[in-house]
Amino acid sequence: MCGLCGELAKAPFRRSKKLVPKETFFLWLDSLRKKYKLIGPVKVGSQTVFKKLNSSKELFMEYESTMFSPGKLFIYKPKEDLLRFSINDEIAIDEIPPISEKQVIIGVHPCDTNAILYLDKIFLGAYKDPYYDVRRKNTIIISLNCTKVSLNCFCSSVGAGPFLKAEAGYDMLLTDFEDKYLIEIKSRRAEELFNIKGKRVGASELRLKSEKEKSLLSSFKKTINVEGLDELFMKNIEHPVWQYTAEERCLSCSNCVMVCPTCFCYDIVDETSMDLKTVRRFRHLDACQDIRFAEVYGGNFRQRRAARLRQFVSHKLNQTSQYGVLGTVGCGRCITWCPTGIDLTEIAKEIQKS
Amino acid sequence: MKIKVDYIARVEGEGSVKFNIEGGKLKELKLNIWEPPRFFEGFLVGRKFDEVPDIVSRICGICPVSHMTTSIRAIEKAVGFIPSLEIKNLRKIMSLSQIVASHLVHLYMLVLPDYHRLDMLFSRENPPSPPFTKGGKGGLLEEIKRLIRLKEAVNNVTAIFGGRPLHPVAMVVGGFTKIPSRDEIGKVIKGLESIKGDALDTVKMVSKLHYPDFRNNTEYVSIISKDDYAVNEGTIASSSGIEVEEDDYLSWFQEEEVPYSNAKRTVMKGRGSIMVGALSRLNIKFGMLHPEAKKAAEMIGFKILGKNPFLNNIAQAVEIVHGIWECIELLDAFSIGNYFFKVNVREGSGSALTEAPRGMLYHQYELNKKGIIERANIVTPTAHNFMSLEESLKKLVNENIDKPKNELSLLCEMLVRAYDPCFSCSVH
Amino acid sequence: MNQLKPLKARIKDIKLEAEDVKTYILSIEGSFAAIPGQFNMVGYPGVGEAPISFSSIVRNKCFEHTIKAVGRVTGFLNGLKKWDKLLIRGPYGRGWPVNHVKGRDILLIAGGVGLAPIRPVVQMILAKRELFGDVSLIYGAKNEKNALFMNEFDEWGKGISLHLTVDEVIQHPPVSRLGKGGNKGGWKHNVGLVTDLLDKIRIKPENTFAFICGPEIMMRFICRGLLMMGIAQSQLYVSLERRMKCGIAHCGHCQHFGLFVCKDGPVFSYDEVRGLPDGLL
């Protein structure tokens, strides 16, 4: 049984590769609109945002990065209604079913694809989150290998990019071949859905692909060495870098956490109507940088700003025991969107220096 | 007999009326606005020009838009920025929507209880106000619901352009930082359309109240323009025919301190008391009202140059109609475009007069070359009305000197409320 | 199944245990099983939820929660009456390894409300006393008004040895509720810190397991003391408290350096959590 789609594993599908003109691919995309909500990167002013598309013409596939990752916007949600209670003589509990529209997300970069795989570990683990689960099953992910490296990217150092290595958990993988896409089919439903013939891919195309990857790899400006970082962090729990970065620069504004594609923490909030008869229970993203996050009666386990900063950074770079993988996918968002530019790779380097 | 109304209820801010009757004659009457002064003109000095609208909006929780527009216009004049017609129209929409909202609050929540016992809703402990009643036959809830419908529709107008109805944020020196989409505008137009009937019902309701018979002797003043029912820009005109340019304001009007009050009072040099506000506006520029508002006024037989300040309430109701209809027309003509321009700072001074809900509001600023405020001067409608209000109170007491104490003090309170003073504004 | 959807439980009875602490005897429809040390998310619509340990074993669809009113949820629950309903979901977490310690000597050590999650362990041991070696309970409370389950101690004392202490004794008002009268304001046990009591007991370190629950700083000193007495780290078990919103390792609040207290705990062996950042152990 496939953990994701619930399908019985029939004969394995063909992990085929084809070369398809971009035009043909976009035509095919538009043909999906009847059955699926299309979501993809769209240019808005100087920024790119993942949005619902009316046509593939709106796509901006050359984008570098977005503030929010598609996974956290359209599979996990920043804010979501869970339950509704009505209180009369009896308490009635109503589940608010997640909207289970079928959707296709196009142009998901390798880091963001890996981030979705990370979210899967949390929400599809021992306890399944039904809201995430439904959307995940109803989402077709078309990933896109990167063509540019931005200032804060360090995915190559953590094995999450710039080309996607994961073999499953998403549906299609695109690599830009100028006027064509090299399209790799990664799931049965993609195989069924993508009925375009295309040109067969041979050894020369694969060579070209790996050359493209190599040239990208050489253009990374940011790197991090994660080897042995777990132990090093543990040995340097009270390293001064935490204290001075926190005091001099960290605003506890939580922007880093909010834009992180793998940060999953949420808060559950009840909202009572003024007539006191109905209660809406919803959840929204919460952040370990927030002072209340670890507060309990009689104390706060992370009262110090430095402790909160350390929790965030070490949860990304250390604490790999939690899910057996790194918490970061190297997208660099927390660096880009931190008002004071706090950089977890720099912090790690500081610690490695000692 | 000494009578003291220590804390006049249902007005914005804190004030009291004290008077002394000896041997059947009024010896002394003082309107004391004892709300602590807040020194806006003091601490505005040293602030940067672009902060001013945000700061002065906090002078008043009912008419923040007026303080913002007035200060924005004064500052733009100081630096020589000329806003486009589109921006001016948008500011007019903001001002009109706020005038309507303010009048609604005043009529339904502050005035009506005098005539109507609306107070009862709020507490078991408090006895209802003495009856001056007519109307209000159990339709209370109906009226509150009508108020909510009206208020919500006009607040939505202020909110979609300003961000929120109270202390809006999108209205800045240089224009508007963001404008809403066609869809959103369509929605608020629909909202306004839906309250047309409620607005006319408000006029009817207010016209049916039984107002004390009273006349004051005062000069009515407002700004006028040949193009429209001036709210944000115009020349000063009075009921006795005087016309003064906005920039000449200071040579005609004088502000003075009053020893027993924290608010200052403003008079027309060498002429005496003036009254500003809805009644003055109607008295002076009735002809410029929206045709529907004129119709509404005629329907209830409103007469120009009504000299009874209590009728200010009727004037407000007519302006509610005007505001809603005019807003709809302006919104219909609204075009999406560029509504924000960067303003280049330079040294200078500028002043502006607008019609706040309660009447003429004046702001004046001097800026240095860095755009820092060196001097600020603000004259509020309540300062303009102060002397007229005090005079009217004296006249009212003299005419009703035989009435029992309770009734007399309530009458005074009602008169104060009819002038719709804003004590918070007046001690800015 | 939607784990976030709660079940309704009826309050069959409420016992006042101590100042601001009440025990709620709850019954629910449907089958329900939990092991000592696990917890429920207990709440009410409009108020929210709080993690609360089982303070009894589950018997005939009935179980108990002993709750101290300290904040929004617990304060609200404190105002509920007999026959009211509240919401629960659970059971969650890893409980005390009671089966693992059969045949061994057991030290139960609790401070304050920390006795609540220990009580079902006591009940389990008393029900099958012969399966366990020497069992002692060491319990410390701030004062006699804050001590829980006092009326059950006589019963417990028949099967296990009890060592009770309070930080201080309040004379006024006299504590008749405690049952036995006497001096020390009715208090016939020790006065002083729990850690001091450790010196008074004699144990066989290799054969002893300790279950500890209380304020983290107290547990720190107790664990240090027990280590000094020669008990191995892996034989000490502590129950941790963290902020929790979901109880199912999703909301992230209870994370303790890679561990989820809700899922991997709340009961941990000491070597799993010793010296972790942001913890006191």
Place this chain on the structure above:
Amino acid sequence: MEKPRLGFFKYSCCAGCEFQFMYFQKHIIESITSFDIVYARMLKRGGNPHGPFDIALVEGTITESWQVDELKKIREQSKQLFAIGSCAIDGGIPAIKSTMPELEAEKKVYKDLSTIHSIRPHSVDAYIKVDGYIRGCPPGERDLHEALASVLTGKKPAFLQYSVCVECKLKGNICVLVAYNMPCMGPVTNAGCGALCPSMNRACYSCFGPMKQANGPALARKFRLMGLSREDIIRKFTEFGADTIEFRRVIETYED
């Protein structure tokens, strides 16, 4: 059930909080009929200012000494007392005055100072214990709602305590500070407005006041790097927070 007795008290401010409360839009009928409004000067004549109150709402900055005495009496008579609005919570706009030398603002406004009795403006909690803060200028509907609903149901209200940035991100706004270089106060400002200013393409000016333990100096340093002058920075941190510990730390660093 007895309706909770509510008192509304106003000190130096624009009265916007009381208006926000009165015209709580769709909730007005519920809010005014669920409470016994014992004292609210702007709503009604008379009324009983002496209490007792189940809930007292206090708006406005404390600027004269008689207000302190009154405030203490209200506190004694109130089961719960909430400060409402930035004036009452942080000193708000009236506290800008404390950035000036003594009597300077006064002298600029009045010639005759003999009738002026102003003291240094302070928040309500400088004088009495406050049970909660309904933040904003004007107060945010969410927290106002939370406060009223909590009093009615007998629970402790949970007010928003994170930064405006969190709300801004939850709304999906592009950050105006990072993307467009606007000196936004969002990172140090308490949430509750729904990140209004950034949603309207402008920088937050902190009208909800500082969030608890905000790191003002760190943001000031960022502003400095963006090219703001010392004076600009001081002004940013004194518009709504001149009387707060969080923002005074900035003011003290940048004043010589």
